[in-house]
Amino acid sequence: MVALVGHAGDLTHLGNATRPERTVAAGPPREDAPARPNRVRWAPVPMTARQEQEATALMIRAQQGDAAAYATLLTVLASTARHYARNRVGDVAWLDDVAQETLLTIHSARHTYDARRPFAPWFYAILSSRLIDVLRKERRVSAREVGTDVMPEPVPLATPGQRDPAVVDSAQLKSALDTLPDRQREIVSALKLHDQSVREVSARLGMSESAVKVTAHRGYKALRRLLGGKAS
Amino acid sequence: MRTEDLIADLAGRVTPVRPLLPPAVRALAWFALAAAWGGVGVAAFGARSDLTVRLLQPDYLWIAALAVLTSMFAVVVSLILSIPGAERTPVLRVSTVGILGLWTATMVRAVVAAGRGLPVSTDPHWPVCAMRVLVVGVLPALVLWVMIRRGTALRLGWTAAMAALAAASVGALAVHVACPLDDPGHGFLGHFVPVVLAAAMGIAARRRLARSLAV
Numbered sequence: 001m002v003a004l005v006g007h008a009g010d011l012t013h014l015g016n017a018t019r020p021e022r023t024v025a026a027g028p029p030r031e032d033a034p035a036r037p038n039r040v041r042w043a044p045v046p047m048t049a050r051q052e053q054e055a056t057a058l059m060i061r062a063q064q065g066d067a068a069a070y071a072t073l074l075t076v077l078a079s080t081a082r083h084y085a086r087n088r089v090g091d092v093a094w095l096d097d098v099a100q101e102t103l104l105t106i107h108s109a110r111h112t113y114d115a116r117r118p119f120a121p122w123f124y125a126i127l128s129s130r131l132i133d134v135l136r137k138e139r140r141v142s143a144r145e146v147g148t149d150v151m152p153e154p155v156p157l158a159t160p161g162q163r164d165p166a167v168v169d170s171a172q173l174k175s176a177l178d179t180l181p182d183r184q185r186e187i188v189s190a191l192k193l194h195d196q197s198v199r200e201v202s203a204r205l206g207m208s209e210s211a212v213k214v215t216a217h218r219g220y221k222a223l224r225r226l227l228g229g230k231a232s
Numbered sequence: 233m234r235t236e237d238l239i240a241d242l243a244g245r246v247t248p249v250r251p252l253l254p255p256a257v258r259a260l261a262w263f264a265l266a267a268a269w270g271g272v273g274v275a276a277f278g279a280r281s282d283l284t285v286r287l288l289q290p291d292y293l294w295i296a297a298l299a300v301l302t303s304m305f306a307v308v309v310s311l312i313l314s315i316p317g318a319e320r321t322p323v324l325r326v327s328t329v330g331i332l333g334l335w336t337a338t339m340v341r342a343v344v345a346a347g348r349g350l351p352v353s354t355d356p357h358w359p360v361c362a363m364r365v366l367v368v369g370v371l372p373a374l375v376l377w378v379m380i381r382r383g384t385a386l387r388l389g390w391t392a393a394m395a396a397l398a399a400a401s402v403g404a405l406a407v408h409v410a411c412p413l414d415d416p417g418h419g420f421l422g423h424f425v426p427v428v429l430a431a432a433m434g435i436a437a438r439r440r441l442a443r444s445l446a447v
Contacts, residue, residue: 062246063248063249063251064248065246065247065248065249066246067243067244067246068243070242070243070246071239071240071243074239074242074243075239078235078239096234096235099235100233100235100238103235103238103239103242104238104242105384107242107246108384109316109383109384110246110249111249111250111251111252111382112251112252112314112315112316112383112384113251114251114252114254114315114318115251117317117318120317121316121317121318121320122315122316122317122318123316123317124317125316125317125386126316126317126384126386129316129386194233195233196233200233200238203242204241204245206245
């Protein structure tokens with residue numbers, strides 16, 4: 001880890017590789033305006049020759065299985081991704097999502113990098129694509145979800161002290177989870193208790209996203225059966 | 233999950249990987265296989281009896297050349313698109329669309345010049361040829377699909393359309409060599425339309441492909 005810090009220290013300038021022109025936002029944002037990202041501008045920002053050389057060297061070592069070089073590279077690229085996204089869509093809450101999605105794609109696509117080609121186009125193609133994906137997802141979510149500041153009051157139960165039959169307590173849930181097969185339990189816990197995305201779980205477990213979804217679905221069905229149809 | 237934790241997790245799981253061969257090399261390998269498979273198709277359907285004569289006629293050769301060029305360009309484009317950032321300029325993609333446009337124009341012009349319209353219901357053979365185009369194209373399409381899956385396609389609509397176009401063009405070429413019918417309407421419906429249809433199906437299936445590729 002010390003070595004990593006040393007590497008990262010040498011390369012922190014890579015994180016500032018982007019100096020893109022900030023886009024749009026004619027005038028200051030209104031106080032009451034929802035946090036809607038600005039229009040996205042896609043022209044990739046080239047790295048300097050030195051940054052390119054360093055990133056290429058790290059990527060080659062990462063392709064050879066060098067974990068320290070890979071961690072250094074990912075640290076720098078995460079910072080670059082956040083910076084790039086912030087410059088394009090503003091200081092939104094999901095900058096880390098963009099960085100993480102980018103890192104996951106880099107991980108699964110690292111064999112597609114050809115050291116004879118420049119690193120920046122490869123990286124920025126992935127980054128732009130992931131930024132668009134996250135942007136679309138956030139727009140979908142914001143169009144459908146209600147903010148917590150306008151959350152409706154919870155409806156009280158008919159009789160004070162009466163338990164809602166649809167509610168499962170955590171002890172019940174835990175014991176039901178414990179009866180699931182290892183892989184199902186791990187996936188359901190990761191998705192529902194630790195708030196990980198399907199992509200993260202699939203990358204961690206080395207499974208395809210479809211396989212993760214299928215296993216999770218089986219887990220939910222088993223849980224529903226174990227809990228007598230309460231865990232919907 | 234915090235980004236630092238994700239980085240630690242990914243770095244902890246990093247294993248050596250073998251970089252993919254350049255798209256041009258992989259395209260060449262695919263085209264060799266597809267050509268061999270097209271040859272198998274021609275052998276199975278039987279080459280037209282006057283092939284040696286037709287091979288000397290420019291109109292016949294022109295359509296064969298368009299099918300070959302479409303397939304070659306489309307496979308290169310689809311494999312380039314499966315590598316992030318490898319497409320530095322859209323020239324190849326535009327060229328492929330241009331060649332397909334030229335092929336379309338050639339077929340339409342021939343149909344119009346013949347003045348008989350499209351034999352949708354009068355020619356019982358065009359559905360057979362259309363099926364043959366798709367049947368011959370299936371194996372090259374599957375092989376190409378596997379090759380694309382080894383990469384990371386970010387523009388799925390284009391990638392799928394180009395892959396389907398490349399594979400169906402091989403089928404069209406095989407049927408062009410095998411089919412003894414020279415009616416332009418038959419050629420349009422039985423040999424050409426399936427190629428365009430395959431490309432359109434590729435675009436339409438991009439969401440499903442996205443799930444399959446998980447990119």
